[in-house]
Amino acid sequence: MPASPKMGGSFVMRNRQGINRREFMQRTTAMGLAVGASDLAFAEEPRSVNDKINVGMIGVGARAHELLQAIQAASGAEIVGVCDAYKGRLERAAERTSGRARIYPDYREILADKRIDTVFIATPDHWHKTMAIEALEAGKDVYIEKPLTYAIEEGPAIIAAVRKTNRILQVGSQGISTKIQHKAKEVIQSGKLGQVTMIRASYNRNSASGAWIYPIPPDASPQTVDWEKFLGSAPKRPYDPARFFRWRCYWDYSGGNSTDLFVHLMTTIHFLMNAKAPQTTVANGALYRWKDSRDVPDTINAILEYPEGFMVTLSSTFNNQGTSEGGFQILGTEGSLILGDSTLTFQPENIHEDNRWIVESWPRALEEAYYKDPKVRKTELPSSWEPRVNQGMERWEQEGKESTLQHVEHFFDCVRTRKQPVEDALTGHRAAAVAHLVNLSYKQKKMVHWDFAKETVKT
Structure with missing residues (x-):
């Protein structure tokens, strides 16, 4: 599907005696001391809300x-x-920042700028791991667009870099910061839904732009596009403006619907259900x-089974926009939640039993005795058979x-x-x-299986 307080000054941290973080690491390493992220926590003092946060943006596309x-x-x-x-x-x-933002030809120059x-x-996915780790090691706090990774094995390396550097890293699935998802x-958690055993979530579109077939600027050329810089570690190919401006359409740079859209859904599902990962997919x-x-x-469906005792069905197509509203349903034994971008609807089950078609085949005396049972009368009297709409x-x-602003403000906080x-x-x-x-x-x-101990796919 398909968002702040601050921190100012140089990215170089100083301890109370004026030694910067890099110098501190060098000195402790020279003395043979093992220093973990927790040992450096004293240097990470909260900043004043009045401190300005200076931001560098790597990737300034749509x-x-x-x-x-x-x-x-x-x-x-x-x-x-x-x-x-x-x-x-x-x-x-540059126009949108009134010329105040400096243009850097290489992202490493942003990382080297101590301001x-x-x-x-906000780059193609295949660059995420490299840029995130280099930014963390340069002492920067990082906001990185989803998905965090281009490949499943990259996640533990980024997590390790966050812990080693003691920096803040936030991923950009903005819905998780909204009040509606917290509601x-x-x-x-209140138990209002009863036992939740199924979640259905979809993300559908039906347009060229929805399928990432974006217009290409008329001035696009090898003179205006740094093709080699874009490719990075991806397979080498001749300049292709479609691949540059529509990179989500290609496995070389993206994971398609799953990594662009399912990631939003899964961030929310894990948050709502306190779940980690599916045991089977x-x-x-x-x-x-x-x-x-x-x-x-352009069309993909998945079924996930969670050890917490529920199942998820995911679907996405770029050939019909049906269920774009009401496409996120949490189904419980006592009721359902329909989650939208800014709305949340609870629908109770209003359960009633209707065993008439079974009982009417019994001997009449047994049928009459059945309906004399108080428990049966409560749920199977004719009045209970009428649908109770919206009750x-x-x-x-x-x-x-808007959700992106909420997420950005949360990051700055x-x-x-x-x-x-x-x-x-x-x-x-x-x-x-x-x-x-x-x-x-x-x-x-x-079917593939998750290794909960190693935080990766089982081989």
Whole structure:
């Protein structure tokens, strides 16, 4: 599907005696001391809410411009540097920051700039691990767009880097910061739904742009696009503007529907259900319609089984937008929740039994005796057979700030207070891991299993 307080000053931390973090690490290493992230916690003192947070943006495409607007709307933050492989985006970002943001030809220059406190990474997925770890090691706090990873094995490395550097990292599935999702969690935990055994979640679209077939700027050329910088570790290919501007359509840079859309759904499901990962995943899919513009499927379905005692069905198609509203259902024995972007609806089950068609085949005396039972009379009298439409239904609506802004503000608050964000590296890894499991099952045409001890797929 398909968002703040601050931290100012240099990214270089100093302890109370004026030694910066790098110097401290060098000195303790030279003395043969083993230093873990917890040993450095004293250097991570909360920042004043009045401190300005200087932001560097790595990647300033369409989603990044939404982030840019959210950063500007959040109090106490300023975008001071931008980097992208397409010159046109850099020009536009400079305009939107009134020329105050410096343009960097290489993202490593943003990481080297000591003015910059935090970086926002909104690049193709295959760059995420490298950029995130390098940013953390450079002393930056990191906001990284979902999915956290391009491949399932990258997650533990990023988690280890966060712990080693003692930095803040937040993944960008913005819905998890909204009040409506927190209300949904409250309702589930209250027991109002009874026993939750199934969740159905879908993300459907029916347009070229929804299928990531974006318009390509007329000035796109090898002179305006740094093709080699875009490719990075991806397979080498001749310049191809479609791959650059529509990168989500290709396995070389993305995981398709699963990593772009299912990750949002799974972040929410894990949050609502206090779940970590499915024990089994099975998926199938196909490329039915957009065959000339991609190699990832345009339709995919998955079934996940969780050890906590519930099942999830995921679906996504780019060929029909049905269930775009009401496509997220949490089903319990006592009621259901329908979760929207800004709405939450509870529908009670209003259960009644109707055994007339069974009992009427009994001898008449037994049938009459059956209906004399008080328990039967309570649930099977004719009055209970009438449907009770909307009886007991409840609905909540969220007003106020847009979800991306809420998520960005939450990140900035964590930067200032040094508390862990709601969507930290481990949370982001587990949501992305489900997407990778779905893709593995789809490609291998078999059920895949999760290794809970190693936080990866079982081999």
